[in-house]
Amino acid sequence: MKVLLAEDDELTRQGLAEVLASEGYQVVQAANGAAAMEQFETSVPDFVCLDIMMPGRSGYDVCRSIRAIHPDIPIIFISAKSEEIDKVVGFELGADDFIVKPFGVREVIARIRAVTRRCHVARGADPTASFTMDDLEIFPAELRATRDGCAIELSLRDVHILELLHRNAGRVLDRNVIFNHAWGEDYFPNSRTLDQHISQLRKRIEADPKSPRIIRTVHGAGYRYEAEQHEIQTDRSAAS
Amino acid sequence: MQNKSFILLMLIVVLPLGGLTWLGVRVARDDEAALKQRFEEVFATQLHDIDGVVSRHFESTSIELRNTARQVESNPDSIRALIRRTPKLRQVLVLDNVGSVLHPDSNLDLNLTEREFLHEAQELIRDRDLIHVSTGQSDSVQKKQQAGAALPTRNEERGSLSATPGGADEGWHAWYWGRGVHLIYWQRRSDGTVVGLFIERGRWMADLIAALPETMSRQHDGASVATTARFRLIDSMGQSMYEWGEFEPPDGSMSLTETAVSSPLTSWRLQAFVPDSLLAGARRGTAFQLASGIGAVAGALAVLVTVFWREYSREVRQASQRVSFVNQVSHELKTPLTNIRMYADLLADDLENLEPSTGGKSVDRLRVIISESQRLSRLISNVLTFGRQQRDALILRPRPASPDELVRRVVEQFRPNLSRLGIQTELNLDVEQPMMIDPDAVEQILVNLISNVEKYAADGKLLKIETCRDDSTLRVIVSDAGPGIPLSMQRTVFEPFVRVSSRLEDAAGTGIGLSIARDLARLHGGDLTMMDSKTGARFSVELRVSNEVCEA
Numbered sequence: 001m002k003v004l005l006a007e008d009d010e011l012t013r014q015g016l017a018e019v020l021a022s023e024g025y026q027v028v029q030a031a032n033g034a035a036a037m038e039q040f041e042t043s044v045p046d047f048v049c050l051d052i053m054m055p056g057r058s059g060y061d062v063c064r065s066i067r068a069i070h071p072d073i074p075i076i077f078i079s080a081k082s083e084e085i086d087k088v089v090g091f092e093l094g095a096d097d098f099i100v101k102p103f104g105v106r107e108v109i110a111r112i113r114a115v116t117r118r119c120h121v122a123r124g125a126d127p128t129a130s131f132t133m134d135d136l137e138i139f140p141a142e143l144r145a146t147r148d149g150c151a152i153e154l155s156l157r158d159v160h161i162l163e164l165l166h167r168n169a170g171r172v173l174d175r176n177v178i179f180n181h182a183w184g185e186d187y188f189p190n191s192r193t194l195d196q197h198i199s200q201l202r203k204r205i206e207a208d209p210k211s212p213r214i215i216r217t218v219h220g221a222g223y224r225y226e227a228e229q230h231e232i233q234t235d236r237s238a239a240s
Numbered sequence: 241m242q243n244k245s246f247i248l249l250m251l252i253v254v255l256p257l258g259g260l261t262w263l264g265v266r267v268a269r270d271d272e273a274a275l276k277q278r279f280e281e282v283f284a285t286q287l288h289d290i291d292g293v294v295s296r297h298f299e300s301t302s303i304e305l306r307n308t309a310r311q312v313e314s315n316p317d318s319i320r321a322l323i324r325r326t327p328k329l330r331q332v333l334v335l336d337n338v339g340s341v342l343h344p345d346s347n348l349d350l351n352l353t354e355r356e357f358l359h360e361a362q363e364l365i366r367d368r369d370l371i372h373v374s375t376g377q378s379d380s381v382q383k384k385q386q387a388g389a390a391l392p393t394r395n396e397e398r399g400s401l402s403a404t405p406g407g408a409d410e411g412w413h414a415w416y417w418g419r420g421v422h423l424i425y426w427q428r429r430s431d432g433t434v435v436g437l438f439i440e441r442g443r444w445m446a447d448l449i450a451a452l453p454e455t456m457s458r459q460h461d462g463a464s465v466a467t468t469a470r471f472r473l474i475d476s477m478g479q480s481m482y483e484w485g486e487f488e489p490p491d492g493s494m495s496l497t498e499t500a501v502s503s504p505l506t507s508w509r510l511q512a513f514v515p516d517s518l519l520a521g522a523r524r525g526t527a528f529q530l531a532s533g534i535g536a537v538a539g540a541l542a543v544l545v546t547v548f549w550r551e552y553s554r555e556v557r558q559a560s561q562r563v564s565f566v567n568q569v570s571h572e573l574k575t576p577l578t579n580i581r582m583y584a585d586l587l588a589d590d591l592e593n594l595e596p597s598t599g600g601k602s603v604d605r606l607r608v609i610i611s612e613s614q615r616l617s618r619l620i621s622n623v624l625t626f627g628r629q630q631r632d633a634l635i636l637r638p639r640p641a642s643p644d645e646l647v648r649r650v651v652e653q654f655r656p657n658l659s660r661l662g663i664q665t666e667l668n669l670d671v672e673q674p675m676m677i678d679p680d681a682v683e684q685i686l687v688n689l690i691s692n693v694e695k696y697a698a699d700g701k702l703l704k705i706e707t708c709r710d711d712s713t714l715r716v717i718v719s720d721a722g723p724g725i726p727l728s729m730q731r732t733v734f735e736p737f738v739r740v741s742s743r744l745e746d747a748a749g750t751g752i753g754l755s756i757a758r759d760l761a762r763l764h765g766g767d768l769t770m771m772d773s774k775t776g777a778r779f780s781v782e783l784r785v786s787n788e789v790c791e792a
Contacts, residue, residue, distance in 0.1 A: 080574035102578040105585035
């Protein structure tokens with residue numbers, strides 16, 4: 001999923017880009033309104049994060065231009081303007097969400113995930129479609145998994161990794177394969193990055209992160225999802 | 241706002257101008273009346289002067305006739321010779337002291353004119369008019385008018401040159417016969433006989449007219465000056481006898497003023513006609529003065545208003561610049577704050593990932609950075625809310641929210657600082673169900689109350705929050721065990737910039753928190769009040785909420 005991020009403050013832009021990238025999005029950056037429009041036309045993003053007060057063309061202006069080309073693309077305003085009227089104007093111009101600065105990283109993540117879910121649904125994905133890994137039921141369009149009725153929030157990257165492992169159940173997946181799938185080809189592979197991410201993910205989805213049952217480490221090779229137990233169960237139920 | 245001031249300023253201009261115009265019109269009308277009166281006075285004086293000319297004329301005539309009367313003898317022939325010698329004289333009447341005619345004596349041989357005269361004057365003689373006049377008994381004079389003669393305007397037809405009533409020995413008498421007035425100069429002699437000199441009518445009229453002014457009057461230096469007005473001498477029949485002056489009054493026009501001619505022609509009148517243009521000219525003069533006066537005042541007002549307007553709009557501009565400056569600065573502060581907050585978050589995540597065992601202390605320090613940046617952003621949002629409050633732009637956006645959840649979340653925000661200060665929190669929450677409140681506003685109220693506890697009542701080591709609901713009223717009570725607020729301050733502590741201690745070295749604070757919190761509570765139809773408390777401060781937030789509660 002590609003995100004266009006337009007923000008004139010370089011540090012804020014880089015930080016947000018990092019947050020978005022860590023969530024599994026491919027980020028296209030723009031430092032001003034004009035650049036944002038150029039990037040929008042050349043890179044065709046899936047959704048857009050816009051600062052309002054930017055040099056040259058303002059976020060409002062860019063939002064209108066984007067809406068004229070693409071009426072459905074989700075747009076999130078990220079702005080220090082926090083007056084009610086600013087938000088109203090933003091929503092009137094067709095924004096899907098409004099994040100007020102200063103924000104916490106967790107708030108941004110939650111809102112980005114919400115927009116991504118809406119994106120998936122808007123593209124025809126069934127929010128109730130799911131697949132099962134061990135005792136975990138994963139709803140990819142919803143960026144969510146459930147275990148015993150408890151909801152676990154997942155990032156887009158988490159879903160990508162889990163989808164890949166599930167599709168190749170029983171097979172050992174090389175780190176580079178996972179990396180290319182979940183981070184993208186042009187991302188410089190770093191085995192540490194992947195390992196860290198897997199360890200974080202395990203903490204959230206594994207019943208016991210110390211002895212993982214969903215993402216198992218294959219030393220020297222990569223990772224593997226063992227569907228045996230589950231498949232045996234399904235086979236059994238099919239036989240009986 | 242601007243429109244309102246503009247209308248006000250317009251009123252400041254329009255109202256006085258309207259009043260001024262009204263006043264001007266009134267003044268103009270009064271002026272016109274006064275002007276007319278002045279004109280009348282001027283022309284009345286002129287008419288009086290003309291009347292003086294008439295009087296003097298008859299006076300000098302009477303002096304001339306005095307000698308003539310003295311020459312009258314009893315001899316009819318000498319009288320006839322006197323009449324022949326004096327062209328002015330038409331006939332002479334001599335009466336004895338009881339009114340019997342001594343001359344012309346009808347017993348004697350009379351000529352034709354004498355006989356005609358006796359016929360004409362028979363009534364005058366019979367009624368002894370001249371005897372009455374000369375002895376001062378003139379009460380019945382007025383009935384001596386011939387039928388067909390116009391009524392004289394005055395009863396008194398007698399003129400006396402001598403001021404002694406009843407004792408005059410010479411004078412004029414007007415005698416109506418035919419269709420006109422005839423003048424008689426009479427003289428009473430010492431022997432009681434009365435001599436009446438009947439003046440040739442055409443003659444005395446011509447002499448009178450000759451004595452009156454002309455249209456073109458000659459000045460002392462020889463230049464001739466035209467009389468602009470028109471003067472008329474009206475006889476007893478109402479006919480114009482003589483008139484002069486350049487102005488030709490249209491038929492039937494009214495005279496500006498008129499006056500009766502003094503004796504002996506008391507039934508005659510003098511009239512003055514003034515062209516309208518003369519009055520209008522004078523009126524135009526006042527109108528111009530008035531217009532220029534109003535114009536000057538209007539100009540002055542316009543200048544005044546312009547000055548005030550510019551001053552006012554400059555002040556408005558400066559005020560809005562100040563407000564927008566505060567807003568601008570607050571927004572500018574948000575950019576670095578955003579980065580501090582975000583990078584601290586990111587760093588905390590990194591540390592947790594990298595050094596789960598040893599990163600603990602660093603993560604704690606980062607939490608301080610994060611909570612301080614949160615505090616800074618709360619301060620900024622207080623300043624912005626205060627700006628909105630000052631602009632009357634505080635608006636609520638109520639939506640269903642669980643008050644208890646809100647309280648827990650706010651307390652969680654403060655948790656690191658509260659535990660660092662050793663403040664125990666005691667939550668007594670009883671309103672889990674969502675209510676229609678503005679969670680941002682309620683959060684701001686709570687944040688302000690809790691940060692007060694954190695700032696001023698940390699010594700009490702206690703923060704207690706209770707929530708309860710009574711029908712449509714949500715009540716949140718925030719209490720502490722700190723030093724409390726002195727009784728004298730309890731009323732003013734909600735005012736902006738009021739702090740219990742203003743000493744700089746004391747705990748920080750901007751002094752707007754409680755003011756904002758109370759306004760936000762009042763916007764909810766409730767209030768923020770201080771409650772009696774034995775220890776510490778105890779604040780009660782009451783929010784009135786519409787009864788229909790959406791199930792979120």
